[in-house]
Amino acid sequence: MAEKHNTRIDKWLWAVRIFKTRAQATEACAGGKVKIDGTAVKASRKIKPGETLLVRKGVIKYMYKVLKIAEKRMGA
Numbered sequence: 354m355a356e357k358h359n360t361r362i363d364k365w366l367w368a369v370r371i372f373k374t375r376a377q378a379t380e381a382c383a384g385g386k387v388k389i390d391g392t393a394v395k396a397s398r399k400i401k402p403g404e405t406l407l408v409r410k411g412v413i414k415y416m417y418k419v420l421k422i423a424e425k426r427m428g429a
Contacts, residue, residue: 362387365419366387402419
């Protein structure tokens with residue numbers, strides 16, 4: 354059976370601790386600082402395993418590959 358992926362990117366960015374708050378993750382998406390496969394995305398976009406994210410924080414760019422969908426916040 355196909356697995357459903359209903360997790361928003363802003364929630365995932367917060368859950369895997371890329372951003373401290375979900376509001377910061379939403380703001381980064383709105384500001385065009387989060388891209389999937391080279392395309393800027395909205396905070397409401399659903400995320401899937403295997404996608405590559407580019408997250409810009411200040412002048413530094415971070416690249417992440419989604420291995421698994423996290424619904425809940427990971428431990429530090």
